[in-house]
Amino acid sequence: NAGVTQTPKFRVLKTGQSMTLLCAQDMNHEYMYWYRQDPGMGLRLIHYSVGEGTTAKGEVPDGYNVSRLKKQNFLLGLESAAPSQTSVYFCASRSRDRGLHEQYFGPGTRLTVT
């Protein structure tokens, strides 16, 4: 099992450019999450999904869009990147089974917007 993988690992964008971050999990988890982590701010929830075809806003959704067309994939899109979106982005997944609590994280994507 690869667990949770994220593509790419690093990226530098210019202001106004667009990109998509891909998260994939092979654990058949229903729930998937996108977080960003900035120094001194902890992990902040951007968007999340409770199943294929469904998404919902988290704490800081502005400037981002998401899609969950397949159960194993959760895409995070930046339509017009801004320097304020420079951050480390983590994807996570977990089972809906209440007996399985652990949230598994991907290795992160380091994004710099210049």
Add this chain to the structure above:
Amino acid sequence: GQNIDQPTEMTATEGAIVQINCTYQTSGFNGLFWYQQHAGEAPTFLSYNVLDGLEEKGRFSSFLSRSKGYSYLLLKELQMKDSASYLCAVSRDDKIIFGKGTRLHILP
């Protein structure tokens, strides 16, 4: 915000015991997670508490009081490798919301 509060930094000595506290708003609460995160790495799961009381797992224990909106993570027999950030996170409905984390420094 979600008002999950934990100290920003703590320092302890190798071999000692340290307690990291976390307080949160109780509305919609399902359970509380603790994660460990080393610099430059992804968070890794330590514990999940749903019911009141103490749960022990090796050198690490986690306590929850639902009525008080309070939890702590207890680390015993501290080792240098325990130098990391410790993240408290609350499960509310389908969301998992994190506090800002506590950076723990271990002195030899």
